[in-house]
Amino acid sequence: MSTTPTDWTRDEWLAYADRLLAGARRWASPTGARITPPGAEGGYGHDVDGLEGFARTFLLAGFRIAGERGAGVDELIDFYSRGIAAGVDPSNPERWVRMTEHAQAKVEAASIALILDMTRPWIWDRLGATTQQRVIDYLAPVVGDDTYPPTNWLWFRVVVQTFLRSVGGPWSPDDIAADLALHDRLQRADGWISDGPEQAYDHYVGWALHLYPVLWSRMQGAAELAAGRTARDVAALDRYLLDATALVGGDGSPLVQGRSLIYRFAAAAPFWAGVFAEVPSTSAGMLRHAANRIVAHFADHGVPDGDGLLTMGWHHQWRRLAQGYSGPGSPYWAAKGLLGIALPADHPVWSAPAEPLPIEHGDVLRTIVAPGWVVSGTTTDGIVRVVNHGTDHATPGTLVGDSPLYARLGYSTVTAPLHDGRAWREPLEQSAVLVDRAGSATHRAAIELLGVRRDADVAVAASVSTSHWIDPDGQQVHHGSGITGRASVAGRMTVCSVVRGPWELRLVRIDELAVAPDAVRLRMGGWALAGDGLESTAFDGVATVRRGALTSRISAVEANASARIETRHDASPIGEVAAVPVIETDAAAGVWRAALVTLDGADAASGPLSLRIDGLDATVTWPDSVTTVTRLIASRPAPDADR
Incomplete structure (x- = not known):
């Protein structure tokens, strides 16, 4: 049996997250509504790039704020609160691209809604009434929109409408029921989920199709909408993780397969989801260790780069690895792999003994x-x-x-x-x-x-x-x-x-x-x-x-x-x-x-x-x-x- 590498402490996780946030925020617009790191413009244009940079780093900032229960992170709270206020202001020249203007806004809206729910006491509750109403107006076009592709995108509509419901905005029970039914139709054997009707199995199974049900179940009001399905979703995740842990290499590398590989250590997300969901079949120590090995693999290979940025590539910049629509803010979906920092310092996962991955065991x-x-x-x-x-x-x-x-x-x-x-x-x-x-x-x-x-x-x-x-x-x-x-x-x-x-x-x-x-x-x-x-x-x-x-x-x-x-x-x-x-x-x-x-x-x-x-x-x-x-x-x- 090989020796299990030492995991990072929670402070080391936080330091890595702070480095990523600092590197990206240097490229924020004056109001903070857009974050556009340097690099070739994405296929959807500069405006979408700026929205992606904000929304995807907001994921990471939200995990950071939630994990500290809002204490000692006032600067982060203020920065992203100002960016939200500007982004939803229709008269602001830095306003966000709207869902009616470009479909990619539907993806980014889900990150914004998810974190507004997760950080509700520290951001949403402190926003002025005008800004709150503008957020609702910005998110409202999701209701009744039947142009979402039948893929992991279904969760973007569910998450946004669940948040809207919780703040008195418009929502459709029929939309949510249809999306949850689609999720069930995409289920396959042993907890695997196809990302749409194609024979599509990749990291989206873990960092989207299993992650969102776990995080959604924790949103305000989601329990009423779930109608008892959460236990079934957790059981599917539990079974999937038995396979997923076996796909991590001895050097911590995830499998190099499937699209969106520029998201890199987002591949760690399903392991943190397992910790959140308290799955029974894989220990918290192994799940944390799996996530740690993946993130540390990229850290050991120079990610982020010397400027603290996530580039479009694997160990280094290589634009061809990205999809044609990807822009310089796209790689920050990697933030999902740092979900664990949303768990406070007193959570048992941080003291659980590390347990070896299957490849480290035999x-x-x-x-x-x-x-x-x-x-x-x-x-x-x-x-x-x-x-x-x-x-x-x-x-x-x-x-x-x-x-x-x-x-x-x-x-x-x-x-x-x-x-x-x-x-x-x-x-x-x-x-x-x-x-x-x-x-x-x-x-x-x-x-x-x-x-x-x-x-x-x-x-x-x-x-x-x-x-x-x-x-x-x-x-x-x-x-x-x-x-x-x-x-x-x-x-x-x-x-x-x-x-x-x-x-x-x-x-x-x-x-x-x-x-x-x-x-x-x-x-x-x-x-x-x-x-x-x-x-x-x-x-x-x-x-x-x-x-x-x-x-x-x-x-x-x-x-x-x-x-x-x-x-x-x-x-x-x-x-x-x-x-x-x-x-x-x-x-x-x-x-x-x-x-x-x-x-x-x-x-x-x-x-x-x-x-x-x-x-x-x-x-x-x-x-x-x-x-x-x-x-x-x-x-x-x-x-x-x-x-």
């Missing part, structure tokens, strides 16, 4: 049914890997481009998906694709999950997809989903993964070909490594990339595959140069093609893999000489089959 091998993930974590290197067969941010039955953020076959806590323009057009890393003579690669979204299960020392997952090329549309909306365009079908492909430790045995079967077999090749890509000092080799069907002790390798099990390294520049938030090990072979239909895909940071055994397939039974002798027998998943089970 190797992890876990299946998560809803997103179709196999989770494999190895204590020796602290890496958590996800092999993905059910998540692509696409609507089932559609043919769209693969989003690098969602549709790749694997994600980890030490690698990042390639994220340049070419990556959206051409799946490369962590992929199994058909490539035509011109070098164009197929996509697999929307994928169909065939199943995921654990078999003793291995886990197995599989999916089937229609392999297709995409001729992109001229205009694209970059909100996380893959590119759209005219699809040309190449065939049908089944991919089955057998996972053990740092290894994935990837089995690919072309079930149907819609093109001539000699017109395409089958290509498989391994993990992308990025950064300085990359070393690579490729020969005899084995391609390897190394960065220090970290190794990414793909090895063909058949002898007739070629191997090479694909290099990309300015395509990864982790480093300027990225390299992907690749193998390629013929595209024969009806036979399994196999490769061993490795991501290892501790020099695990690198010997050959032996494979024998008898029907659907796969006998594998792994590089460390351990032999396993696994029944592959190659078709969807009948509804009444023994699962």
Whole structure:
């Protein structure tokens, strides 16, 4: 068992929060109504950027004020109170963008309403009657607005209307009932929640779809509106956290998967939500420790920067990681990861002994049914890997481009998906694709999950997809989903993964070909490594990339595959140069093609893999000489089959 790192004291949490607030507030407008840190203007314009900067830092300020019960934070209270008064004053040149002017105001309004409720005695109750009425008028357009997308946005309407109800403003019980019903329809197995009707599983599950029900339940009057649902919401969060704690890397990094990664340590939010909700299955000490490891990971990597600012990037500024609409105030949704400072110094969480994360306690091998993930974590290197067969941010039955953020076959806590323009057009890393003579690669979204299960020392997952090329549309909306365009079908492909430790045995079967077999090749890509000092080799069907002790390798099990390294520049938030090990072979239909895909940071055994397939039974002798027998998943089970 590895040693559990020492957690920050509450004073250290407060110091970090104060540093973030000080850095951002230096860029406030004269009235304080807008905070616009330096950086490229967001896709929604300068006015929205300023509102985001205010509302998202107001989250952090509100946690700070609530945690101190309003004592000793008068300057924060005064600053944000003045900003609110100016923001809702329709005659003030620094007034806020209204919901009727831009939809993004609906998002930011929820943060404002949430914190006005949380800090009610120190801010709302002290605002003048005119300002209070202007706040109500500013928030009122939410009522009856049916243009909210059917995603985590549902909670923005619920939170705002709950606050309006508590202060005598307009509200609609039908709106709230409809939104809560939508939340329930988005529920999936084991506490997971889809962010909309697509196969969309990412950090929004935790930092939005689980966080808001917990915070909403504590708002004034919410208990009456909840009608007894809170216990059910807490039970779902409780179950989700059992999986979420297993997704944190040994170095504290969250999984590098999904959109809005510039929110960074917002990934700590669901752990604090678990503390607030007093979930029964995970101790407060482990939940605080999980949040601490994530926030400290970024602090240790220079976040915030030398000016005390959160930039659009991961460990450093890298604008491509942001969505097209993101502006310089957007990263401050990271404030959610500091929710714990809203708990006062006498709360038991601050004295609870730290308990190790799953990856700090021992190797992890876990299946998560809803997103179709196999989770494999190895204590020796602290890496958590996800092999993905059910998540692509696409609507089932559609043919769209693969989003690098969602549709790749694997994600980890030490690698990042390639994220340049070419990556959206051409799946490369962590992929199994058909490539035509011109070098164009197929996509697999929307994928169909065939199943995921654990078999003793291995886990197995599989999916089937229609392999297709995409001729992109001229205009694209970059909100996380893959590119759209005219699809040309190449065939049908089944991919089955057998996972053990740092290894994935990837089995690919072309079930149907819609093109001539000699017109395409089958290509498989391994993990992308990025950064300085990359070393690579490729020969005899084995391609390897190394960065220090970290190794990414793909090895063909058949002898007739070629191997090479694909290099990309300015395509990864982790480093300027990225390299992907690749193998390629013929595209024969009806036979399994196999490769061993490795991501290892501790020099695990690198010997050959032996494979024998008898029907659907796969006998594998792994590089460390351990032999396993696994029944592959190659078709969807009948509804009444023994699962």
